Amino acid sequence: MHATKVTDDIYQLSVNVDNILFEGLWEIPNGVALNSYIIKGEKTAIVDGVCGWEGVPGQLYELLDKLEIDPKSIEYLIINHMEPDHSGWIEDFKQIKSDFKVVCSRKSAELLEHFYGHTSNILIMGDNDTLDLGNGHVLSFYEIPNVHWPDTMVTFDNLTGTLFTCDAFGSFGKAEEANYDDMLSEDKLAFYEKEAVRYYSNIVAAFSGPVKKAIEKCAKLPIKIVAPGHGIVWRKDPGRIIENYSKYASYQKGPAREEITVIWGSMYGMTEKAVKHAVKILEEEGIEHHVHRVPETSWGTVLASVWTSTGVILAMPTYEYKMFPPAAAILDEMGKKKVQNRIAFRMGSYGWSGGAQKELDEITARNKMNWSFLEPVEFRGNASDEELKLIEERVRELVRAVRSSVK
Ligand SMILES: Cc1cc2nc3c(=O)[nH]c(=O)nc-3n(C[C@H](O)[C@H](O)[C@H](O)COP(=O)(O)O)c2cc1C
Ligand SMILES: [Fe+2]
Numbered sequence: 304m305h306a307t308k309v310t311d312d313i314y315q316l317s318v319n320v321d322n323i324l325f326e327g328l329w330e331i332p333n334g335v336a337l338n339s340y341i342i343k344g345e346k347t348a349i350v351d352g353v354c355g356w357e358g359v360p361g362q363l364y365e366l367l368d369k370l371e372i373d374p375k376s377i378e379y380l381i382i383n384h385m386e387p388d389h390s391g392w393i394e395d396f397k398q399i400k401s402d403f404k405v406v407c408s409r410k411s412a413e414l415l416e417h418f419y420g421h422t423s424n425i426l427i428m429g430d431n432d433t434l435d436l437g438n439g440h441v442l443s444f445y446e447i448p449n450v451h452w453p454d455t456m457v458t459f460d461n462l463t464g465t466l467f468t469c470d471a472f473g474s475f476g477k478a479e480e481a482n483y484d485d486m487l488s489e490d491k492l493a494f495y496e497k498e499a500v501r502y503y504s505n506i507v508a509a510f511s512g513p514v515k516k517a518i519e520k521c522a523k524l525p526i527k528i529v530a531p532g533h534g535i536v537w538r539k540d541p542g543r544i545i546e547n548y549s550k551y552a553s554y555q556k557g558p559a560r561e562e563i564t565v566i567w568g569s570m571y572g573m574t575e576k577a578v579k580h581a582v583k584i585l586e587e588e589g590i591e592h593h594v595h596r597v598p599e600t601s602w603g604t605v606l607a608s609v610w611t612s613t614g615v616i617l618a619m620p621t622y623e624y625k626m627f628p629p630a631a632a633i634l635d636e637m638g639k640k641k642v643q644n645r646i647a648f649r650m651g652s653y654g655w656s657g658g659a660q661k662e663l664d665e666i667t668a669r670n671k672m673n674w675s676f677l678e679p680v681e682f683r684g685n686a687s688d689e690e691l692k693l694i695e696e697r698v699r700e701l702v703r704a705v706r707s708s709v710k
């Protein structure tokens with residue numbers, strides 16, 4: 304937990320959380336930072352009062368104390384997005400102060416009532432509406448619907464050029480004391496960029512269309528600092544995270560990077576032997592690849608990997624006339640996250656009837672994934688030498704197709 308100065312009159316209060324599944328679902332091996340911001344004009348506002356998870360509000364009060372800010376002096380609680388990781392603190396705050404004003408979008412106001420029973424002292428903001436905090440800090444608001452919920456907006460401080468972006472431009476990864484791009488080494492920045500891909504693919508991916516629209520809208524503002532609700536603050540090169548997000552959004556429909564993700568599962572090692580052969584070919588070809596066994600690897604890790612990969616190899620056996628269940632589950636989740644237009648190859652073992660392939664066709668069709676599949680290789684029990692040769696040919700064909708589609 305850190306309280307740091309972003310720029311004149313603006314401070315970041317950052318609380319790290321780990322040992323949870325984010326949204327009750329996503330593994331966060333490197334934790335996540337929940338960022339609130341204080342803007343001090345003549346009046347004081349807090350942007351995104353983090354969450355109500357156990358222990359977090361207490362840490363926020365400690366940070367306010369460090370900055371010598373009396374929580375009772377906060378007049379405006381700006382909520383860019385009503386998801387409880389950005390709004391949950393309101394319940395706590397209400398217990399110490401009753402006459403603050405909530406500043407939020409119209410859609411957020413509806414949720415405010417249903418989530419927290421809060422219906423009074425609400426200032427509803429739409430595009431270009433402003434709030435003057437005094438001392439030159441005039442805030443403007445812009446709606447960025449569906450990044451990540453329909454209610455989301457961003458807050459822009461016109462004096463300092465600071466854009467408070469909530470979920471947009473965020474990343475996983477705990478915050479350190481130096482939670483600013485200008486204070487981090489290139490290695491550390493690369494770490495947060497990787498965490499940004501994990502965050503994007505797990506949390507925001509399905510809304511890549513709205514992300515593009517949000518970027519177009521924000522591009523019109525004279526942004527000097529990007530201050531997200533998760534991850535690091537970009538004040539040396541705010542364009543870097545905006546460009547990154549623009550790339551991540553484009554990966555939804557592909558092509559993504561010149562990479563191949565292998566997702567595989569196996570009960571008795573027969574598919575596994577074929578996977579080892581395929582991976583050996585990928586190594587020979589010298590293409591960047593990521594290999595994930597399911598269900599051992601979490602959905603979040605597989606999604607982050609497939610999001611940046613143009614090519615996918617799916618390998619799994621038939622199980623009770625269908626696809627090996629954890630492979631079917633992650634494939635379906637990829638469909639829901641709209642991982643589209645990948646170039647793919649599927650192989651796998653079966654005993655007597657097969658069935659994995661049929662379910663694959665169903666899942667990709669149902670989710671309108673529009674993947675382009677090479678001819679699959681299915682083998683009974685262990686793959687024969689001829690079948691291994693076929694697998695090798697297909698893998699090389701996949702590598703060629705990925706390389707030519709990325710260039
Ligand atoms: C629980 C279970 C269910 C299976 N169901 C089917 C099936 O419905 N149809 C089929 O052709 N083979 C079925 N098989 C056979 C496997 O697909 C076959 O043994 C395959 O070689 C396993 O590959 P693996 O060693 O990579 O797990 C099943 C095997 C198990 C253990
Ligand atoms: Fe969110």
Ligand SMILES: [Fe+2]
Binds near residue numbers: 469
């Ligand atoms: Fe969030």
